[in-house]
Amino acid sequence: MFLALREIKHAKIRYLLIGLIMVLISFLVLFVSGLAKGLSSDNASSIQRMNANYIVLDKESDLRLNRSQLSEKKLRDIASYADRNQVTPLTIQMTTVKKEGSSPKLDSTVFAVDPTSFLAPSAVEGKPLQQAQINEAVGDLSLKEDGFQIGDRITEETSGRVVTLIGFTKDQSYSHSPVLHLSLKTWKAMHTGKQDSQHIYNAAALNVNKNEAEQIENHVQGTEVISKGEVLKSIPGYKEEQGSLLMMIIFLFVIAAFVLSVFFYVITLQKVNQFGVLKAIGAKSGYLSRTVVYQVLSLTMVSLIISIILTFTVANLLPAGMPFLLSIPLITGCSILFLTVSVIGSLISLYQVIKIDAVEAIGRAA
Structure with a gap:
């Protein structure tokens, strides 16, 4: 570490430019x-945060x-294979809403639960x-x-139903639009006008273990049980957007590895004679290799803190x-x-340090 820091201090401009990159x-x-x-x-926080x-x-x-x-009958069949408190219906509808007395409309997603x-x-x-x-x-x-x-x-534009906003939630969006949560009673009244009528739901949410989920899929005909991760991937545009x-992130890491490899390889070639002299007076290849790694790690850590x-x-x-x-994660x-990428990028330089011959390097310097 002593040699690494001394060299960085000696060649400030060179290492400053590398650090800036x-x-x-x-x-x-x-x-x-x-x-x-x-x-x-923004695309799927309502699904990500769903319990x-x-x-x-x-x-x-x-x-x-x-x-x-999913019909109400199918929902009852699903509930027969799990605790009723672990199964609940979910209905989703993309819509537009408008505040009463205001003309602009806003895209929104209604979640009926x-x-x-x-x-x-x-x-x-x-x-x-719960208090609605x-x-x-x-x-x-x-x-x-x-x-x-x-x-x-x-006003919910599809049905023309007027609802009163009683509270705000946090991080509840779907397909880049804010989510408006309604009770199932309100949802049924919006679409049928009868609170006790039969209704079709989009899905049933489960809080069960894997065995119970497989049992439901095997015994309830015409259904498919999937994880939240699979639901996220099926949201229009989500997989393509994240992919x-x-x-881009992967390419940036690859570019970082190449840039660091080239910089430290060139610097190592410029210091072949100095490394040869150090080897001649007793410095081990391991010590010199650690010097290069310390330089890479020092520059990387300082650069990360600044970035x-x-x-x-x-x-x-x-x-x-x-x-x-x-x-934080x-x-x-x-x-x-x-x-990790920085250390991997320095491996070519380490190989160059290890294969330096002291006699040949000193002879070249002379």
Whole structure:
């Protein structure tokens, strides 16, 4: 470590330029990762935060929530293979809503759930869905940015039903639109006008173990039990969006590995004579190799700290409507991966250090 730091101090400009490139690459990796996480949350946070581990769909739905249709009879059949408290219906509809007395319309997704079930979201403002009466709803907090307030009367454009907003939830969006949670009674009244009528649901949410899920799939004809991860992938555009961003992140890591490899390989070639002299006076190849690794790790860690600070600064300057999300696990994972890539990128330099012949290097210097 002593030799590594002394050399960095001696060649400040050279290592400053390398560090600057590493800061830019690591910043870009963190920024794109935060953007991917933010878009993922904006597209499907309502599913990600759902207190269910399996979803039951119609077998012919092609794993798409909006295409699935489950009758109340099928829902009772599903519930017969699990505790009733572990099974609850779910209905989803893409729609537009409008605040009473206001002309602009807003794209939204309606989630109809049982207010007493594990799918009912908690409220960060106002009343939760558990306290809702018929024709009342809770909406995502992002609705406040569009001028919605607690107590507003909202018209659901498809049915023309007017509901009262009684509370706000957090991180509840679907397909890049805010989610409006309604009770099943309100949903039925919107579409049939009769609260006790038969109804078709899109899915059944389960809080069961794997064996119970398999039992339901095997015994309830015409159904398919899938995990939340599979539901996320089936959301239109979700897999393609995340796949594109993931490919960009992978290429950035590959570019980082190549850049670091070339820089440290060239620097090592320039120092062949010095390494030869050090070997001649007794320095071991292992010691010299560790010097190179210490230099790589030191530069990488400093660059990561600067890029993390820079990323958080830029994130605070982004407009509120831009989907961007940074979390400690995401930063930790990217940092560990970047350190790993940096060490891998230095392996060519380590090989060059090990094969240096002291006599030949000194002779070349003379």
